[in-house]
Amino acid sequence: MEPKMLEPTAQDNLLVSITRRDWLLQEKQQLQKEIEALQARMSVLDAxxxxxxxxxxxxxxxxxxxxCDLVGGLSLGELQEVSKTLQDTLALAEQIPIRAEPPETIRRYW
Incomplete structure (x- = not known):
């Protein structure tokens, strides 16, 4: 008589499935922890x-x-303020209508 190979029982199959499931869950948890650590590191690097x-x-x-001697004695904050003022002045200057014709008082002498 040949010895028969023992076939796994349903209970054995269930134990193997549960063990594999537990291992996969642990792997997933470990990966989630690593992802969170990487995301935190990425936030620090972005900042x-x-x-x-x-x-x-x-x-x-x-x-x-x-x-430049003109601004040599100014701090960075003062330079930024001067820059902002110049930008505001240029923006306002663009809003002023420029007339291409001489004023009425001069035109009537033509």
Whole structure:
């Protein structure tokens, strides 16, 4: 008589399925923790990137003025205020209508 191979029982199959399910759940939880850690790291890096961009923009704005005596004694905040005032002045100047014709008092002598 040949020894028969023992076939897995339904209970054995169930235990294997439960063990596999538990292992998969643990893997999923571990991956979620790693994703959360990476997202937190990404947030920190994004904030640092934004800070560096602002600092670079400030430096790019300040560098052309560094050798100028006119603004040499002004702080960065004062330079930014001057820049804002100039921008506002230019914006207002664009709103002023410019007449291409001489005024009425001069035209009547033509």
């Amino acid at each position: 640092k990137d934004q800070q560096l961009r602002r600092e670079i923009e400030e430096q790019e704005w300040v560098l052309p003025w560094q050798g």
